[in-house]
Amino acid sequence: MTDPAAADAAKRAAARAAVAMVQNGMRLGLGTGSTAVIMVRELAARAAAERLSLRCAATSVATADLATSLGLKVEPLDAIGHLDMTIDGADEIDPDLTLIKGGGGALLREKIVAAASERMVVIADGAKVVEQLGGFPLPVEVLAFGLASTQQHIDHLLARMDMADRPVMLRQRSGSPYRTDEGNLILDLELGAIPDPQALAAGLSAIPGVVEHGLFLCLADIALIGQPDGTVTLLEADITPEEDLA
Numbered sequence: 001m002t003d004p005a006a007a008d009a010a011k012r013a014a015a016r017a018a019v020a021m022v023q024n025g026m027r028l029g030l031g032t033g034s035t036a037v038i039m040v041r042e043l044a045a046r047a048a049a050e051r052l053s054l055r056c057a058a059t060s061v062a063t064a065d066l067a068t069s070l071g072l073k074v075e076p077l078d079a080i081g082h083l084d085m086t087i088d089g090a091d092e093i094d095p096d097l098t099l100i101k102g103g104g105g106a107l108l109r110e111k112i113v114a115a116a117s118e119r120m121v122v123i124a125d126g127a128k129v130v131e132q133l134g135g136f137p138l139p140v141e142v143l144a145f146g147l148a149s150t151q152q153h154i155d156h157l158l159a160r161m162d163m164a165d166r167p168v169m170l171r172q173r174s175g176s177p178y179r180t181d182e183g184n185l186i187l188d189l190e191l192g193a194i195p196d197p198q199a200l201a202a203g204l205s206a207i208p209g210v211v212e213h214g215l216f217l218c219l220a221d222i223a224l225i226g227q228p229d230g231t232v233t234l235l236e237a238d239i240t241p242e243e244d245l246a
């Protein structure tokens with residue numbers, strides 16, 4: 001989706017559909033990224049209008065700041081414990097609802113929050129839905145300590161998985177290495193295609209120095225895919241297609 005206004009309308013449709021699922025008293029995980037920003041604004045507006053009592057855990061400092069500024073009650077995840085539902089965006093979504101996340105650098109907290117949730121609801125525009133993951137560079141959060149060594153292990157892993165010589169880029173921001181909320185670095189793996197996400201995830205997790213990777217396996221329960229005309233399609237793992245919500 002190249003038209004930003006159309007992409008925005010699609011994100012808003014998905015965000016509204018997710019916010020409509022929220023019930024009074026819920027403990028919610030709030031995602032990060034441009035779609036999550038729209039969702040947080042919609043949620044805050046609904047919570048104020050309907051005087052909903054909600055407890056929220058945020059997946060990034062940016063989301064915590066935004067949600068707090070809009071009047072939502074944001075608490076540390078550990079103060080809430082288990083969450084009823086997390087609503088978050090994604091960079092890519094495949095037919096099994098395996099995701100690539102972390103384009104905004106928040107993958108570590110996002111995965112912790114999603115794993116602490118009864119349900120993960122993904123919100124996105126249609127451009128995020130793919131047959132095979134990997135077109136979007138896979139973010140991998142790594143410690144700064146031993147970066148070269150960690151990167152070498154990743155190169156060897158990719159070579160073993162027939163993905164030798166794929167570019168592995170250290171993410172930059174304003175001319176310096178990008179730092180996550182936890183102070184770590186991000187390597188973006190430009191793989192083109194990921195034939196076996198499970199094997200890649202296992203391989204990455206086994207490398208010392210890798211803190212977390214952006215493959216979300218078996219975490220998403222449903223995906224709400226918005227279209228610019230305001231319609232929303234519900235995707236469930238292994239079920240195609242789908243049910244029209246609007």
Ligand SMILES: O=C[C@H](O)[C@H](O)[C@H](O)COP(=O)(O)O
Pocket residue numbers: 031032033034035036088089090091100101102103104105106107110
């Ligand atoms: O780290 C960021 C997150 O994983 C985002 O949810 C993801 O990058 C999607 O962001 P957006 O909604 O801006 O496309």
